[in-house]
Amino acid sequence: MYIGKFRLPIMSSLLIWAALWEIAGRTGASFIIPPLSRIFARIIEIVPTPAFGDALWITGKAFILGNIIAICIGVPLGVLMGRSVIADRIFLPWVNMFLSSPLSALVPVIMVIFGAGQTTIVLTVVLFAIWIVVLDARAGVRNITPSLVEMARSFGANRFQAFSKIFVWAALPEILAGVRLGMIRAVKGVVIGQLLVSIVGFGRLFEIYSSRFLMEHFWALLFVLFAFAFAINEALAWLERRFEYFAASRN
Amino acid sequence: MTAAVAQKSAAPRAMVEVRHISKTYAGGVEALNDLSIDFAEGQLTSLLGPSGCGKTTLLKIIAGLIPATGGEVKVDGRVVTGPGPERAFVFQDFALMPWASVMRNVAFGLELKGMARSEREAVAEKYIASVGLKGFEKAYPHELSGGMRQRAGLARALAVNAKVLLMDEPFSAVDEQTRRKFQEDLLELIAREQKTFLFVTHSIEEAVYVSDRIIILSHRPSQVSSIVEPAIVRGGGPDQIRRDPAYLDTVESIWQSLKRYLD
Numbered sequence: 001m002y003i004g005k006f007r008l009p010i011m012s013s014l015l016i017w018a019a020l021w022e023i024a025g026r027t028g029a030s031f032i033i034p035p036l037s038r039i040f041a042r043i044i045e046i047v048p049t050p051a052f053g054d055a056l057w058i059t060g061k062a063f064i065l066g067n068i069i070a071i072c073i074g075v076p077l078g079v080l081m082g083r084s085v086i087a088d089r090i091f092l093p094w095v096n097m098f099l100s101s102p103l104s105a106l107v108p109v110i111m112v113i114f115g116a117g118q119t120t121i122v123l124t125v126v127l128f129a130i131w132i133v134v135l136d137a138r139a140g141v142r143n144i145t146p147s148l149v150e151m152a153r154s155f156g157a158n159r160f161q162a163f164s165k166i167f168v169w170a171a172l173p174e175i176l177a178g179v180r181l182g183m184i185r186a187v188k189g190v191v192i193g194q195l196l197v198s199i200v201g202f203g204r205l206f207e208i209y210s211s212r213f214l215m216e217h218f219w220a221l222l223f224v225l226f227a228f229a230f231a232i233n234e235a236l237a238w239l240e241r242r243f244e245y246f247a248a249s250r251n
Numbered sequence: 252m253t254a255a256v257a258q259k260s261a262a263p264r265a266m267v268e269v270r271h272i273s274k275t276y277a278g279g280v281e282a283l284n285d286l287s288i289d290f291a292e293g294q295l296t297s298l299l300g301p302s303g304c305g306k307t308t309l310l311k312i313i314a315g316l317i318p319a320t321g322g323e324v325k326v327d328g329r330v331v332t333g334p335g336p337e338r339a340f341v342f343q344d345f346a347l348m349p350w351a352s353v354m355r356n357v358a359f360g361l362e363l364k365g366m367a368r369s370e371r372e373a374v375a376e377k378y379i380a381s382v383g384l385k386g387f388e389k390a391y392p393h394e395l396s397g398g399m400r401q402r403a404g405l406a407r408a409l410a411v412n413a414k415v416l417l418m419d420e421p422f423s424a425v426d427e428q429t430r431r432k433f434q435e436d437l438l439e440l441i442a443r444e445q446k447t448f449l450f451v452t453h454s455i456e457e458a459v460y461v462s463d464r465i466i467i468l469s470h471r472p473s474q475v476s477s478i479v480e481p482a483i484v485r486g487g488g489p490d491q492i493r494r495d496p497a498y499l500d501t502v503e504s505i506w507q508s509l510k511r512y513l514d
């Protein structure tokens with residue numbers, strides 16, 4: 001973006017919005033919008049507190065555990081569906097349905113079964129992440145060069161060997177793409193799960209802040225979460241780019 | 252004992268016996284119908300025939316990769332029911348794992364058998380050297396030329412020490428010059444390794460150059476059209492073979508018999 005001959009940095013539009021926010025906040029038009037400078041002051045204040053640390057720890061655990069479960073079930077299921085027509089017929093309609101359905105509506109159901117606790121949040125993460133992992137693993141396996149599969153068979157690979165030594169690796173670029181998309185969904189899952197359960201982690205903090213009308217705290221927490229989600233996404237995208245050379249040299 | 256040896260040198264026993272094999276694909280394509288062929292032990296036998304006549308199909312049935320709809324195949328006296336350690340396949344498109352080094356690719360057959368790493372790498376190293384890839388153990392397939400990739404594919408098949416090597420157009424994805432060098436190396440290899448080679452090719456020259464025996468197949472569903480045993484003296488080196496009148500005559504006569512299958 002240029003003004004006259006002067007080149008503006010890419011993030012400069014953000015600065016304009018930030019300035020507008022600051023001005024709107026200082027006029028005191030609404031208690032919902034506190035000045036941005038004070039929100040940032042709150043971030044610095046909140047982040048080192050033990051309450052925040054606990055929430056982050058609990059959230060991180062749910063996020064990681066949920067993703068591990070989603071990958072450990074999703075990848076084998078996707079590979080199975082890519083290889084077996086019968087398995088594909090059985091599972092594909094469900095996977096597609098869950099992929100596009102409003103999953104938040106299912107969280108209360110999980111809560112009824114597993115109680116309002118960490119288990120529910122982990123399962124929410126799994127529920128959000130797993131479907132795209134399955135679908136991408138399936139797509140990856142369907143793209144495998146047939147001779148690679150024949151090669152493994154002709155040298156005597158059993159099913160497990162074929163899975164662990166051929167399918168997973170040959171489909172790795174797609175699997176990683178699925179894992180990345182799954183993790184992005186998992187961020188939503190962990191936040192939505194905590195908000196609905198609202199007695200653990202960030203959900204509890206949000207509950208406290210909003211019930212006491214601590215808008216500065218509320219916004220501060222939201223910004224931190226956005227930053228985390230953004231950072232996770234960027235990190236995964238970077239990792240995926242590192243594997244691209246491999247996808248290109250595959251065939 | 253002496254008698255048996257004498258008999259063997261006179262008429263080598265059949266290592267691979269194809270008996271009344273038929274194959275009809277799911278779509279109704281009849282690729283093979285009641286085909287019977289013997290492949291002699293310790294020889295290189297080529298399969299030559301019009302495109303789509305079922306050569307790959309036959310090789311895959313022998314490899315145990317696809318089931319026949321009728322008949323049976325015996326390898327070393329045993330009926331084939333699936334892939335087995337006495338057979339190894341060399342693929343037209345190499346079928347190397349792009350995520351693994353040459354070393355791991357070549358050792359892959361042994362890895363699947365559960366051989367310890369140091370042991371299998373020692374074996375692989377030997378065969379990598381014997382196909383002329385020494386120094387490329389750590390390279391990845393995408394860093395190799397087509398010819399070098401197929402050398403790795405060949406080393407992988409040799410490393411499992413199978414009695415029968417099944418090669419489906421192994422040199423067709425390789426450029427002409429590399430291919431010639433490859434054919435020469437293959438002759439050396441045959442002389443060195445006491446193995447039975449089944450070799451599918453589209454090139455008459457190649458078949459005549461490398462084969463002890465050439466089986467010419469007819470149109471789909473294939474029948475054996477004729478069998479040629481090139482009477483070439485192989486002692487004299489590649490250039491001499493390629494100028495040998497027997498070589499040229501054989502190429503010509505095979506061309507004459509294959510010509511009628513065109514169009």
Ligand SMILES: Nc1ncnc2c1ncn2[C@@H]1O[C@H](COP(=O)(O)OP(=O)(O)OP(=O)(O)O)[C@@H](O)[C@H]1O
Binds near residue numbers: 305308
């Ligand atoms: N998986 C399959 N399903 C259905 N038909 C097939 C299949 N594979 C091969 N065929 C058909 O069977 C016939 C024989 O095929 P095959 O690949 O064995 O021929 P080929 O002799 O190897 O040909 P080429 O010389 O072109 O490699 C062809 O007509 C082909 O279309």
Ligand SMILES: [Mg+2]
Binds near residue numbers: 306307308419
């Ligand atoms: Mg073929």
